[in-house]
Amino acid sequence: MSTTIDTLRFATAGSVDDGKSTLVGRLLHDSKSVLADQLEAVAHASRNRGQDAPDLALLTDGLRAEREQGITIDVAYRYFATPRRRFILADTPGHVQYTRNMVTGASTAELAIILVDARNGVAEQTRRHAAVAALLRVPHVVLAVNKMDLIGYEEKEFDRIVEDFAGHAAELGLPGFTPIPVSALVGDNVVERSAHMDWYQGPALLEYLEDVPVGAEAADAPARFPVQYVIRDGEVRYYAGQLVSGTLRVGDRVTVHPSGEMSEITGIDVLGSETDVAFAPQSVSVRLADQRDVSRGDTITAGVDVPALTRDVRAAVCHLADRPLRVGDRVLVRHTTRTVKAIVKDLEGAAQLSANDLGRIALRAAEPLALDDYAVSRRTGAFILIDPADGATLTAGMAELNSRD
Template identity: 55%
Template sequence: MDILRFATAGSVDDGKSTLIGRLLYDSKAIFEDQLAAVERTSRERGEETTNLALLTDGLRAEREQGITIDVAYRYFATPRRKFIIADTPGHIQYTRNMVTGASTADLAIILVDARNGLNEQSRRHAFLTTLLRVPHLVLAVNKMDLVGYDQQVFDDICDEFSKFATKLEIQDLTFIPISALNGDNVVERSGNMPWYDGPSLLHHLEHVHIASDRNLIDVRFPVQYVIRPHASSDPELHDYRGYAGQVAGGVLKPGDEVVHLPSGFSTRISRIDLAGKEVAEAFPPMSVTLLLEDDVDISRGDMICRPNNRPKPAQDIEGMVCWMSAERPLTPRSRLIVKHTTRTVKGIVGELLYRIDVNTLHRDESATQLGLNEIGRIRMRVTQPLFVDAYSRNRLTGGMILIDEATNTTVGTVMITGFPPGG
């Protein structure tokens, strides 16, 4: 079975946590003691029905306020597919948490309250999911029970979002009317909406095609660790030299010719190990160990790729940045630590090209800085070449993390869009 990673997004009180609780409950993916604890907490709060949102809102502050703050990860499976859910916050001050949850997602579910329609956060999260190149997007119009399951309400919201979506690069968009509280169209098709002839949400999640979403053309293998078990008593392991990492792109097989960067030395793969066993091939997102025919001086942060298909070695980089620090703004001349795949270097922001209004998508070219949760386009220079692709081609080799030199905290994420002249 393959694994589908999906994130939920939307405004506050649109029902994200309730939806995930309903998915877990109706698919029988929660333990009896978990359900008993949620039922007990619901009674203590004076609620007439079991509040399924409590299954994901694990922090005490979240339960007390009835909101989601942290990114809550949950896991469940059906006979057809395994799922990893990232329940992301709706509050605007937690946009950075939403970016974290959606950055590795194959699909995003944006919830909209049927009573209120699209709002600022709906548009913000839709823009962010397309900026993060999430391949599949579902607009789930929730709380249909509170508008009498009216088809016109659903159609109006779909039309409004479709017009907004023309400004975005959305590869796959699906509309589903649901009631997370009552379970309508969540796991089973609802009899309350006979006018809707599409699949339930879970059916769509089980059948959405994700195999072609990953880049299987450009071989990219950032080396994370060199394995040399010298101390082993096994004579076969005495000369073992393996290069461990996660396949970021392409398909690797024994006998394939590869090149090492930055040296440019060519060799061939002699073997691929996975969890101590030899495998016939490796592809994203497998974590494997490569053994090569020749002894090459390879260390953490280096890249293995195809001789005629290499990432760009770049020191000058242009990209979209989501700023995550409330303590310090992003300004030109900011010095930062840059983490790209397994390579860490120092860098400096050369220019802030513009700040973007995520509601209108207007570009403010007069902006001089980016504050918490703001998004803009920057140019920066790093001290050593990074082996990068455009984010639109490969989300792993096209993304970077910005780290504060003084505090060692993550302050920003960058989606690489291009390379300035001379970069």
């Protein structure tokens, strides 16, 4: 396997009983990403449930409580690889009360697979999952129409579902999506192309996952380097962290936020070796020409495209905590490596936000934040709200700097 192959992070979502866990299990099984002892454990559990064939859904429904209830209740992360690409899969639950889990799983994903049952078509939860994918600006979306075997592999039904989903996607402003007809139970169009659907000329699901472009957003976005550590070596200071977007080069003129001080890059180290250029999402250390007052939480940028420095933040949010969020609540805002105090000023007309609610809020921060619009950068446009009393995560936010009052 090549040492230069890239990694695709993707999330799966679907309504209850759409066959999502079976699809993920089939993907792992048919791509030969399941160890023999895991497969034997699944076969044993399936026999105990009176099933003749292994239930591949159990490969992802890993917790005993989940299996006994027949549902998936948390985000299950799976790692697998093919000769062409590595994959990090976030298998998210389908129930409406676990929308926050999908937000967690899809927040770092470059692709989302939204599953629908071919017999039922686009359901309410399908539309909700599409709304979350649009809210999170997931770059690529696959509409996997599952259980095609149960409708006789009928092309017209597939086309009807795709047309229905396309209308809803257009309303949400969701970018183009790729529809794929599959049967997770049988294996049609999951890893191998199906002989039952010769009318479908597109790729199997794994083919698409191996070919879809990754990392384009990070490479094309303006350079953003949140400082995580300051390393001192005598009189020399190294500013270490992850370059979350764009490119940095030795000789670049840079700005430190929020101070606004300017300097020049004199050195870049990657994995202990000096280099002339660094690309997102590499972890690097940077040396500057001047002894600037740079600390954890500052952001170094290059070029004229700088983030907005603001204390007033408007954002789309998904509330994650069981306790409600209300106007007047005092919170901590964690944005990249920076944490500042803030107060909730407005909830866009809502009395409060409860767990799994999607909404919009206005915050007033105690100190400036170097924010990008989430539509421009998913990394520097995102933040979380934290309870200052116990450190619990409350809300996930996506900054909307261009929103109107």
